[in-house]
Amino acid sequence: MAKLAAAPKPRSGAEIILGIESSCDDTAAAVLIDGVVRSNVVAGQEVHRQWGGVVPELASRAHQQNLVPVVHEALRRAGIGPREITAVAFTQGPGLIGALLVGACFARSMAQALGVPLIAVDHLQAHVLAHFIPGQGAIPELPFINLTVSGGHTRIVHVRSPLDMEVIGTTLDDAAGEAFDKGAKLLGLAYPGGPLIDQWARRGDPQRFRLPLPQVDGLNMSFSGVKTAFRDLVRHTMEKDPAPSEQTRADLAATLQRTIIEVLVEKLIAAVDRVGCDRIGVSGGVSVNSGLRDRLQGEGRARHWTVHFPHPEYCTDNAAMIAMAGRSLLHAGIVASLDVVPHARPPK
Ligand code: KG4
Ligand code: ZN
DSSP: OOOOOOOOOOOTTOOEEEEEEOSSSEEEEEEEETTEEEEEEEEEOGGGGGGTSOOHHHHHHHHHHHHHHHHHHHHHHHTOOGGGOOEEEEEEESSOHHHHHHHHHHHHHHHHHHTOOEEEEEHHHHHHHGGGSSSSSOOOOSSEEEEEEOSSOEEEEEEEETTEEEEEEEBSSSOHHHHHHHHHHHTTOOSSOHHHHHHHHHTSOTTSSOOOOOOOOTTOBOOHHHHHHHHHHHHHHHHHOSSOOHHHHHHHHHHHHHHHHHHHHHHHHHHHHHHTOOEEEEESGGGGOHHHHHHHHHHHHHHTOEEEOOOHHHHSSOSHHHHHHHHHHHHTTOOBOTTOOOOSSOOO
């Protein structure tokens, strides 16, 4: 976690937003004071590891256990008490409905008890607005194209302003993060596999094996074919060599990573051509991937793009981005009613 400044007492009349995130398997709370992150606490859920993927019912239960201590810790680190909060922002969706309900119910109760505005945040919009969390150096200049790559979603977005975003490309099936996680499972790696594929791929030869690239028109993408082709490749390799060496496993990981990156980069190049905008943002959990970062930095230099990534702490699921998005909505006067409900799917 990034080092936070020692918590000074907020000025009287400060804007203090509590952000809450519970869309998947991370329970997170953050405090944003006058636009500055004062605490950002994330509790992961170990319980899913033994199942090799997120089990929705277990996620809901873990959120119920974790949420109060996580919020308490976020307030403690920010040096504030609950009565000083001036707005509560929470993830309304998309995500696992049971998990979202835990965060939504908590946020609604807290806003009602404190008599402060409640702000319902779209998780994918928040992944984009993670770029604007202060303290990360240069931020993308508007308008820009954002590649949002997470475990549940993969999309290309034309960002005209913090609240004006157009989805111009999306995956038609699996998300890029799912392809990483499912591929890792095939290699016998733990969940979530994305970070482990990243580590293994660094030692591997990405050219030793080949996977076909999906053929999808326009800016949309597909990863289910990549996943199936990788499963066949792993099976075929294991048939010939039932106990593959570390090098072979690293080469397989590098091949999977290179193919996923290839799909993302090809579509990003097409998006830049279509929109005519050379300012790029990349966010969401998969944007931590070192291969993707290196490749896009290289493309950026070659094509004269400016490429921005949030700090890794703000790429994977976190509540600072929820509070940040909440701030934009609050300033635009967009607040939720106390009977607001979460939604599992992105709004149409
Ligand atoms: O944004 P995120 O934390 O949660 C969702 O909104 O889904 O993204 C989680 C995804 C997982 O699939 C995880 O494996 C992937 O991000 N991920 C990575 C890396 N770090 C996290 N994938 C590839 N390389 C990484 N270094
Ligand atoms: Zn996410």
